[in-house]
Amino acid sequence: MPRFTPAEKERIRERLLDSGYDRFLADGLEDTAIADLTADAGIATGTFYSFFDSKADLLAAVLRREAARVHDDLEAILDAHEDDPETAVRRFLERASVAIVENPLFRRTVARSDRERVHAALSAEELKDTHDRKLSLLVPYIEAWQDRDLVVDGDPETIGMTVLYAAYLPLHRAEFGAEQYPRVRDLLFEWIATSVTT
Amino acid sequence: MPRFTPAEKERIRERLLDSGYDRFLADGLEDTAIADLTADAGIATGTFYSFFDSKADLLAAVLRREAARVHDDLEAILDAHEDDPETAVRRFLERASVAIVENPLFRRTVARSDRERVHAALSAEELKDTHDRKLSLLVPYIEAWQDRDLVVDGDPETIGMTVLYAAYLPLHRAEFGAEQYPRVRDLLFEWIATSVTT
Numbered sequence: 124m125p126r127f128t129p130a131e132k133e134r135i136r137e138r139l140l141d142s143g144y145d146r147f148l149a150d151g152l153e154d155t156a157i158a159d160l161t162a163d164a165g166i167a168t169g170t171f172y173s174f175f176d177s178k179a180d181l182l183a184a185v186l187r188r189e190a191a192r193v194h195d196d197l198e199a200i201l202d203a204h205e206d207d208p209e210t211a212v213r214r215f216l217e218r219a220s221v222a223i224v225e226n227p228l229f230r231r232t233v234a235r236s237d238r239e240r241v242h243a244a245l246s247a248e249e250l251k252d253t254h255d256r257k258l259s260l261l262v263p264y265i266e267a268w269q270d271r272d273l274v275v276d277g278d279p280e281t282i283g284m285t286v287l288y289a290a291y292l293p294l295h296r297a298e299f300g301a302e303q304y305p306r307v308r309d310l311l312f313e314w315i316a317t318s319v320t321t
Numbered sequence: 322m323p324r325f326t327p328a329e330k331e332r333i334r335e336r337l338l339d340s341g342y343d344r345f346l347a348d349g350l351e352d353t354a355i356a357d358l359t360a361d362a363g364i365a366t367g368t369f370y371s372f373f374d375s376k377a378d379l380l381a382a383v384l385r386r387e388a389a390r391v392h393d394d395l396e397a398i399l400d401a402h403e404d405d406p407e408t409a410v411r412r413f414l415e416r417a418s419v420a421i422v423e424n425p426l427f428r429r430t431v432a433r434s435d436r437e438r439v440h441a442a443l444s445a446e447e448l449k450d451t452h453d454r455k456l457s458l459l460v461p462y463i464e465a466w467q468d469r470d471l472v473v474d475g476d477p478e479t480i481g482m483t484v485l486y487a488a489y490l491p492l493h494r495a496e497f498g499a500e501q502y503p504r505v506r507d508l509l510f511e512w513i514a515t516s517v518t519t
Contacts, residue, residue: 254496281504284497288509291493292486298452299482306479311486318512 136174138164143178143185148228152178185228190253193218197257201264208268212286213316219257219290220308257290258283265319274319282319289315334372336362341376341383350376388451391416395455399462406466410484411514417455417488418506455488456481463517472517480517487513 127135142163146155157178161168175181196218204211261283268274275282289311299307325333340361344353355376356366373379394416402409459481466472473480487509497505 277508278504281501281508284501284505285508285512288490288493288505291489295486295489303479303482306476307482307486310475310479310483314483314512314516318516 132174135164135166139171139174139181140185140188143181144189144228147182147185152182189228194256194260197260201260205264205267206273208264208273209316209320211264212319213312215261216286216289216312216315219287220293254287257287261286268320272321275321286315286319330372333362333364337369337372337379338383338386341379342387345380345383350380392454392458395458399458403462403465404471406462406471407514407518409462410517411510413459414484414487414510414513417485418491418510452485455485459484466518470519473519484513484517 139160142160143155146159146163155178157171158168160178160181161171175184197215200214200218201211204214258280262279265274265279265282269276269279292308292311296304337358340358341353344357344361353376355369358376358379359366359369373382395413398412398416399409402412456478460477463472463477463480467474467477490506490509494502
């Protein structure tokens with residue numbers, strides 16, 4: 124491996140993640156060549172393995188970066204509406220529910236035939252972690268809103284989990300059909316947002 | 322096959338369903354012998370195939386009978402609380418959510434290793450049908466309640482689907498954990514029941 128400074132390494136890693144996002148989305152995991160990824164990043168093919176163990180490992184890192192961006196978005200939404208929990212919860216659910224399941228890269232890769240190959244790199248525990256991280260993000264806001272009498276009383280974790288359940292709706296999209304799904308989503312998020320607030 | 326009268330056939334079929342329920346629950350599909358089922362029903366082993374194509378076919382019929390019983394229960398709940406939709410919806414969700422996923426026979430068989438063998442007999446369309454039947458049951462009540470101004474305005478089908486989504490909660494039980502799950506369930510059902518009513 125050529126000697127890279129830490130800043131160069133970070134830049135190359137970011138370029139590999141960007142290239143991975145674009146190419147996996149366009150071509151899928153199987154039909155993306157490591158040589159294309161490294162060409163995009165301006166490094167030799169073999170140097171790829173100084174950064175990632177496999178294409179699946181890169182895909183997992185891309186999805187992890189997406190999840191971190193969603194997390195930042197969710198935090199920004201809660202902050203922006205900290206005086207209006209009803210709007211905060213509705214926007215939170217709107218963003219969280221499209222985050223993983225409707226993410227086009229996730230649908231193109233994990234939701235299709237690449238699922239098993241990625242599974243090794245992006246474990247069930249990691250997906251569970253995503254759920255737990257969303258909950259950790261939400262609970263302090265619920266506590267602060269309860270102190271201000273803006274949110275109903277009760278265990279903040281139970282309330283947070285009940286809110287988060289609504290974000291699983293896209294997993295059941297098929298049962299609702301294309302026409303009803305957006306209506307059910309809007310109604311459910313409205314019911315949850317108004318129920319959680321006083 | 323011995324000559325059975327239609328009434329005898331019906332009785333034997335019921336006995337096979339009863340025996341299947343007990344034995345599949347106790348021993349699972351794999352470890353239940355057709356000879357045991359037919360002994361319980363008082364028929365020769367080979368006569369089994371005049372009634373069902375396979376053990377998996379019998380299990381599917383047992384689960385179908387359970388689903389029909391749940392449907393009757395749900396209808397009775399809606400009738401019993403026809404003047405109080407908040408209670409009706411809460412009880413409906415309580416019954417519907419334990420119906421399939423928490424049914425001990427379903428958990429003992431379909432939710433475990435027998436899943437694939439049963440899948441052929443009890444198809445995804447049939448499970449979808451169960452959802453659609455619950456919806457068909459609920460929608461006329463919603464319409465009647467709307468006429469009496471007891472339930473919020475809006476497309477009765479959208480409202481019914483949104484209510485039914487809460488019944489999928491047990492599918493996500495693992496994410497909530499044993500301690501929080503019953504609390505999340507009670508809170509969610511309360512929120513849905515109070516949101517749907519005026």
